[in-house]
Amino acid sequence: MAKVALVTGASKGIGRACAIRLAKDGYTVIVNYSSSDAAAQEVVNEIKTAGGEAEAIKADVSDSKAVKDMIRTIGKTYGGIDVLVNNAGVVRDEFLLTMTEDNLDMCMNLNVKGYFYCAQQAALKMFRKKSGVIINMSSVSSKMALAGQAVYSATKGAVNSMTQTMAKELGPYGIRVNAVAPGFVMTEMIDALPEDKKAEYLTNVPLGRFAEASEIADLVAFLASDNAAYITGQTIVLDGGLSL
Numbered sequence: 001m002a003k004v005a006l007v008t009g010a011s012k013g014i015g016r017a018c019a020i021r022l023a024k025d026g027y028t029v030i031v032n033y034s035s036s037d038a039a040a041q042e043v044v045n046e047i048k049t050a051g052g053e054a055e056a057i058k059a060d061v062s063d064s065k066a067v068k069d070m071i072r073t074i075g076k077t078y079g080g081i082d083v084l085v086n087n088a089g090v091v092r093d094e095f096l097l098t099m100t101e102d103n104l105d106m107c108m109n110l111n112v113k114g115y116f117y118c119a120q121q122a123a124l125k126m127f128r129k130k131s132g133v134i135i136n137m138s139s140v141s142s143k144m145a146l147a148g149q150a151v152y153s154a155t156k157g158a159v160n161s162m163t164q165t166m167a168k169e170l171g172p173y174g175i176r177v178n179a180v181a182p183g184f185v186m187t188e189m190i191d192a193l194p195e196d197k198k199a200e201y202l203t204n205v206p207l208g209r210f211a212e213a214s215e216i217a218d219l220v221a222f223l224a225s226d227n228a229a230y231i232t233g234q235t236i237v238l239d240g241g242l243s244l
């Protein structure tokens, strides 16, 4: 049977690119999403048209029961999970003085608790096989300060810390855990920024452009592969030099 990769938040953006790339590498890909039915189905169709295997599963990964149900279903249908890409995330930029509790909770629940729930449930499956790879989508915001991102950067800092601890706990069972920390990537998340903000951010990127989602997916595919068999517990920055 083909290896199975679960990509959370794969209906759009970076997750979409990771799903398509991992399918090209021969994985059966589970395209997780929470609301965009048509977009998720489009990703599945694109993978299948290219000769790959994929299935869309709708589940809010900030809900622990939904995560358990999704991973149980994947286990029953495909026999386990070989790669988890913890990618579904949200950004709610607000200054400290105006940040609402709702936005604080939304970021924490999805970007931290959601990653934890998925990693915990996937690791239970990987543990049985004594192999597996978990890749957590972090952000360069975990490494540098951007005004308005106290909460977002805290969630991504938590992702980096979880990555190290998970790598230490799971390494003895053949499971590698790494994080990828992109700078600005051309997705809806960036499209939503005001033009003047985008232009300002661009001046700080030495390579002079934002990343394509496929460039993040290339790194994810490398980390998932046996070429990265001795890499674990790392947060790899992919930001065109933004954080230098």
Ligand code: NAP
Binding pocket: 008, 009, 010, 011, 012, 013, 014, 015, 032, 033, 034, 035, 036, 037, 059, 060, 061, 062, 087, 088, 089, 090, 091, 110, 137, 138, 139, 140, 181, 182, 183, 184, 185, 186, 187, 188, 189, 190
């Ligand atoms: P995006 O284009 O906004 O896509 C977000 C994806 O997450 C969508 O597929 C969305 O699906 C899904 N999603 C949202 N809430 C969910 C939930 N509760 N449960 C399951 N899926 C959910 O985001 P992106 O820009 O690709 O970002 C992806 C990851 O990369 C995030 O963790 C983000 O923090 C990180 N990142 C992004 C950038 C950037 O510049 N774009 C930079 C650094 C790091 P539905 O529409 O169906 O809900």
